[in-house]
Amino acid sequence: MKKSYCPIDTFINVVKGKRKATIILHLFQGEKRYRDLVKLLPDISERMLSKQLKELEADLLISRTVFPQVPPRVEYRLTDLGKTIKPILKEMYKGGMLFEELME
Numbered sequence: 001m002k003k004s005y006c007p008i009d010t011f012i013n014v015v016k017g018k019r020k021a022t023i024i025l026h027l028f029q030g031e032k033r034y035r036d037l038v039k040l041l042p043d044i045s046e047r048m049l050s051k052q053l054k055e056l057e058a059d060l061l062i063s064r065t066v067f068p069q070v071p072p073r074v075e076y077r078l079t080d081l082g083k084t085i086k087p088i089l090k091e092m093y094k095g096g097m098l099f100e101e102l103m104e
Contacts, residue, residue, distance in 0.1 A: 018044050018048050018051075019041055020052050021089055021092065023037065024089060028086055030077075032077075034053075034076070060081050061081060062076050062078055062079060
């Protein structure tokens with residue numbers, strides 16, 4: 001997480017990226033396995049999904065648990081910090097819906 005000149009920019013830099021906000025929104029519903037996220041986000045490659053998950057983990061918004069079994073099972077969940085941004089993302093979602101209505 002890199003601090004910007006403006007706190008708004010800092011926030012946007014953390015959640016911007018290929019479907020990061022959508023990943024977070026899915027995790028608001030509860031922990032998800034990697035395969036679940038692949039199914040929920042069919043429009044991005046697995047390579048890009050892995051990259052976004054690693055960045056969200058590095059920014060302390062999600063945590064990753066690896067279960068030692070064959071095949072390996074990996075689960076992702078929101079951290080306490082990740083849970084705090086729920087109201088902000090919900091409002092961004094509403095704003096997106098408003099703009100989509102205006103585009104029609």
